[in-house]
Amino acid sequence: MIQIICPFCGKRDHSEFSYGGDGEITYPALDANEESWHDAVFLRENIYGRQIETWQHIHGCRSWLLVDRDTKTHEIFSVKLAHLDWHILLEKNR
Amino acid sequence: MKPRRVSPPISNYKIPDYDINFFWNGKKLTAKKGDTIASGLLANQQDIIGRSFKYHRPRGVMSAGVEESGALVTIGDGAYTEPNISAPTEQITEGLCVYSQNAWPSVRFDIGSILNQFSRFLAAGFYYKMFMGIPPFEWGRGTSIWMFFEHFIRKAAGLGRASRLADPDIYEHLNTHTDILVIGSGPAGIRAALTAAKSGADVLLVEQDFLIGGSYLSQPDKIEFIELTEQLTAKNITILTGTTAFGLYDDETVGLIERVSDRHENITQKLPRQRFHICRAEKIILATGAIERNYAFINNDLPGIMTVSSARTYLNRHHLLVGEQIIISTNNDSAYETALELKNAGANVTILDAREQIGDNLLQKIVSNQIHLYLGSAVAKAENGFNSASIKKIQIAELGKNGWQSAGSLRCDCLLISAGWSPVIHLASHQGFPINWSEENACFYSSGNSKTIFLAGSAAGIWNRQGCIQSAIDIFNIEANANDSAHQKMGGWDTPIKPLYEIRLASLKGKAFVDPQHDVTASDIRLAHQEGFISVEHMKRYTTLGMATDQGKMGNIIGLSIMADALNAPISEVGVTRFRPPYTSICLGALAGRHRQSHFKPIRRTPLDQWSLRHSAIMTEAGLWRRPWYYPEKGEDLNKAYIREATTARRSLGICDVSTLGKIMVQGPDATEFLNRIYTNPFAKLPIGKARYGIILRDDGMVFDDGTTWRLAENNYLMTTTTNNAASVMTRLEELLQVRWPQLKVHVTSVTDQWAGCAIAGPNARNLLTNCVDKPDEMSHEALPFMGVKQIYLKNIPCYIARISFSGELAFEVYVPSDYAPSLMQMIWQNAMAFDSCLYGLEALGTMRIEKGHVTGAELDGRTTIDDVGLGRMASANKDFIGKSLRSRQMLASPNRPQLVGIFPKDKSKKFSAGGLLNEAGKTNSHPLGWVTAVTYSPALGHWIALGFIEGGLQNTKDKQIILTDELRANFLDIEIVSPHMYDPEGTRLHG
Numbered sequence A: 001m002i003q004i005i006c007p008f009c010g011k012r013d014h015s016e017f018s019y020g021g022d023g024e025i026t027y028p029a030l031d032a033n034e035e036s037w038h039d040a041v042f043l044r045e046n047i048y049g050r051q052i053e054t055w056q057h058i059h060g061c062r063s064w065l066l067v068d069r070d071t072k073t074h075e076i077f078s079v080k081l082a083h084l085d086w087h088i089l090l091e092k093n094r
Numbered sequence B: 001m002k003p004r005r006v007s008p009p010i011s012n013y014k015i016p017d018y019d020i021n022f023f024w025n026g027k028k029l030t031a032k033k034g035d036t037i038a039s040g041l042l043a044n045q046q047d048i049i050g051r052s053f054k055y056h057r058p059r060g061v062m063s064a065g066v067e068e069s070g071a072l073v074t075i076g077d078g079a080y081t082e083p084n085i086s087a088p089t090e091q092i093t094e095g096l097c098v099y100s101q102n103a104w105p106s107v108r109f110d111i112g113s114i115l116n117q118f119s120r121f122l123a124a125g126f127y128y129k130m131f132m133g134i135p136p137f138e139w140g141r142g143t144s145i146w147m148f149f150e151h152f153i154r155k156a157a158g159l160g161r162a163s164r165l166a167d168p169d170i171y172e173h174l175n176t177h178t179d180i181l182v183i184g185s186g187p188a189g190i191r192a193a194l195t196a197a198k199s200g201a202d203v204l205l206v207e208q209d210f211l212i213g214g215s216y217l218s219q220p221d222k223i224e225f226i227e228l229t230e231q232l233t234a235k236n237i238t239i240l241t242g243t244t245a246f247g248l249y250d251d252e253t254v255g256l257i258e259r260v261s262d263r264h265e266n267i268t269q270k271l272p273r274q275r276f277h278i279c280r281a282e283k284i285i286l287a288t289g290a291i292e293r294n295y296a297f298i299n300n301d302l303p304g305i306m307t308v309s310s311a312r313t314y315l316n317r318h319h320l321l322v323g324e325q326i327i328i329s330t331n332n333d334s335a336y337e338t339a340l341e342l343k344n345a346g347a348n349v350t351i352l353d354a355r356e357q358i359g360d361n362l363l364q365k366i367v368s369n370q371i372h373l374y375l376g377s378a379v380a381k382a383e384n385g386f387n388s389a390s391i392k393k394i395q396i397a398e399l400g401k402n403g404w405q406s407a408g409s410l411r412c413d414c415l416l417i418s419a420g421w422s423p424v425i426h427l428a429s430h431q432g433f434p435i436n437w438s439e440e441n442a443c444f445y446s447s448g449n450s451k452t453i454f455l456a457g458s459a460a461g462i463w464n465r466q467g468c469i470q471s472a473i474d475i476f477n478i479e480a481n482a483n484d485s486a487h488q489k490m491g492g493w494d495t496p497i498k499p500l501y502e503i504r505l506a507s508l509k510g511k512a513f514v515d516p517q518h519d520v521t522a523s524d525i526r527l528a529h530q531e532g533f534i535s536v537e538h539m540k541r542y543t544t545l546g547m548a549t550d551q552g553k554m555g556n557i558i559g560l561s562i563m564a565d566a567l568n569a570p571i572s573e574v575g576v577t578r579f580r581p582p583y584t585s586i587c588l589g590a591l592a593g594r595h596r597q598s599h600f601k602p603i604r605r606t607p608l609d610q611w612s613l614r615h616s617a618i619m620t621e622a623g624l625w626r627r628p629w630y631y632p633e634k635g636e637d638l639n640k641a642y643i644r645e646a647t648t649a650r651r652s653l654g655i656c657d658v659s660t661l662g663k664i665m666v667q668g669p670d671a672t673e674f675l676n677r678i679y680t681n682p683f684a685k686l687p688i689g690k691a692r693y694g695i696i697l698r699d700d701g702m703v704f705d706d707g708t709t710w711r712l713a714e715n716n717y718l719m720t721t722t723t724n725n726a727a728s729v730m731t732r733l734e735e736l737l738q739v740r741w742p743q744l745k746v747h748v749t750s751v752t753d754q755w756a757g758c759a760i761a762g763p764n765a766r767n768l769l770t771n772c773v774d775k776p777d778e779m780s781h782e783a784l785p786f787m788g789v790k791q792i793y794l795k796n797i798p799c800y801i802a803r804i805s806f807s808g809e810l811a812f813e814v815y816v817p818s819d820y821a822p823s824l825m826q827m828i829w830q831n832a833m834a835f836d837s838c839l840y841g842l843e844a845l846g847t848m849r850i851e852k853g854h855v856t857g858a859e860l861d862g863r864t865t866i867d868d869v870g871l872g873r874m875a876s877a878n879k880d881f882i883g884k885s886l887r888s889r890q891m892l893a894s895p896n897r898p899q900l901v902g903i904f905p906k907d908k909s910k911k912f913s914a915g916g917l918l919n920e921a922g923k924t925n926s927h928p929l930g931w932v933t934a935v936t937y938s939p940a941l942g943h944w945i946a947l948g949f950i951e952g953g954l955q956n957t958k959d960k961q962i963i964l965t966d967e968l969r970a971n972f973l974d975i976e977i978v979s980p981h982m983y984d985p986e987g988t989r990l991h992g
């Protein structure tokens, strides 16, 4: 069972989290054209190795997280709050 | 085979010595306390324990552990029946009922054994071939003959049978944490636990046997073991016996099944039968031992044939000598100690060693103890006696110039096999750690990950006890870890092992089993190869090798070597299939734990749950929620009740619990901007004190959810969502605010459980509420217009009230903090008595929304666009919102997309039900034009109606004759496609 270290709550079982998606996608502006939205919504790399993913600590603090994880070994290299301002604030006050 | 009890060796190891009774197929037998079912049955000279899976061959005890492939039994009666128990692992308790399996009428005379004569037809892949009519089944192609046979074969094949009754026992789940988890309590496991504990770490030592000790228990001298057990009482060591580590998972998580109490005891003691531990450790030591292998020769499955180590266990642990004339066939050193012990216990012992030379030490010991030794020899065939299923004689094979050749025969009453040892690397394999083949030791091995997961003892391929113990110490010795060469090397025998997987002489015929539990023979493997299944993964599935309850713990390697031989490649290149959890069979009840029956999932009760029940509500499940379904009066059924409720609400007044709606507070300086981006329709200019219906799309332009949002103050909104999507909308809003638009200053809070609500609908709704307020003006149309929201006191209860209608009638929704809900409802209901009124439930709510053509989850199923449901006007052209871009994809604008419509039967007296498809008349066999999403009887219209989708919508079907086809119920109905707004399309009633 994977365990994820939530920056806010500490080490927790993955059953407390829910998977979001590819964390490296930059969604276009709301008024962007169909093609750029198509690419952002439908085109995905199927990475066998390290990738940035979004997860939500849904049964915890409900933070959305950016998790740097290896899909092959399940090793987790880093976990950050997706809201980077909050992340910086949290780190500063640690 | 006539096993007999012998006197235990004199030692200070206390063993309980009293008799207990158990029942074997109903017959009372006596065993000793501490016996397993296998040792108890052997002591009673029960050589045949069961019949085999496919050929119904008689089978006896083949081992003394979890690898057992022959002695499977069923224990217990009625609901307590448990099939496929491995007889050597289950302890006998007083009064235990044990039954043989897969035999009728009895294990000694079994009609199914006739299948043994038809085995030509039952070889690998016979099912596939049978149905395809492939040789030798070509004559059966297209006939019903095989259908008949299939029925018979399915019935005859198999293992034990489950009771089909509900499991009466209790199982529990635990989260267990420890610093060091040691799996296995033999010499390596105990040493690992003691070494780890010395450093102050918390240690959990688990043992699958009901006693700790592992191989210590099978040795005659237990002095060392007794000393060790005294040290294990250290307070940072926890020992769990009868506990199987069945699977190794990510991040050092191990699944443990602890067998807590015997079935008979737990009824009185209220103990759980088993506990399922999810165990997390910092470090895991796999001291799981090794399993002795057999090899393939003809009739290697006869009762009376077992592994050498099991004979040792039966002798030294259960004081049971398994035979008088014992032949040992081996290819390694490990069998010799047992040979001496058996000889000393009074048996005649002969050793066949496949090796042509052995060390002088061994040789002298054997010769001086009058044990006969045949070097370069093995068994070619085992034979049973006349009138006896057990082994009586063997045909010997001898290594000659041209390989193995026939070399006479020997009589015996017991044959013990040791064809090498396989380290138990299953758990390491679960995690995908590398598995390698050791040519020198003829076994697969693994090294774990050398960071957190280690193997020690014979699980690491170390064969002598001192080496096993040292390997456990090494794990905790930092210097040894730094310098790999200091590690204990695999092996440990004087004379190297000689690989021995199969003896096959052309002159001898018969079945040589690779996997006795699934009746897979050596020739099945060759057949699979011949038919092109050359990958081990394919071979495994085609022959079912290793797919029985023992998962081929003894036989898999024989199969791999035969495959390697056929491929003319080394075993290392053939590879091994990955082991999958569970290591041994586990009870599904333990995995379910307490999550069964009413505890299977949580129930969400609304704050009005008890109030509704007191008012005769019949409840229904809506997701996790329990909601009033209908409120029957005087013996009404569902149909009568909901028709009355909907009729009353439209005629006068109805009251409904709507607390389950999702409610989210959206607050902050950017709240308006945020709502404006997520809803398709504009929210920027929503006045304070007003509500607006809105639709949320997904990024891909499909409808996600809908609901009303109320502006309570400048930067303070209450958003309502559908009951079903409350959680996913909340998650979505949080994602947008934290991941996509972190610059927006908005906070969202779920308040679904904090606020309760009730809907008050019908022409008398305002009259009722006017009676509840101090000044009648407060409820006037001007004071509370359509979609107006305000705070109000109803008989001194502070509430939020909104003029919102889901029913299509003049209606209000009143919200209070949850704790006030029963008081509010009681007050409203008392005041409603003055009117022609009713409480209405989910069914009447549904009826009224179908009449109005309001969409819910049945229509908004993730495949519908805002245009499909006729709400295209809700999409603003003057602002940007989520989903706007992809919503305008060309295909989604096609006028032929299925669109929401209303459905009437042509013959208004006809009833129909949900689940039908819409076809054009005369084309009922072609792809349907649409489908039905919701059906109800409409009291307002006086006939059955439905909502559904049809290609091109109302516009496109005007001239077509449409038929509702319900193939399952053989129902075909002429229907009329109408506007989805079937009742009061102008909305005049809404405005009172």
Ligand SMILES: [Zn+2]
Residues within 6 Å of the ligand: A006, A007, A008, A009, A010, A057, A060, A061, A062, A063
């Ligand atoms: Zn958290």
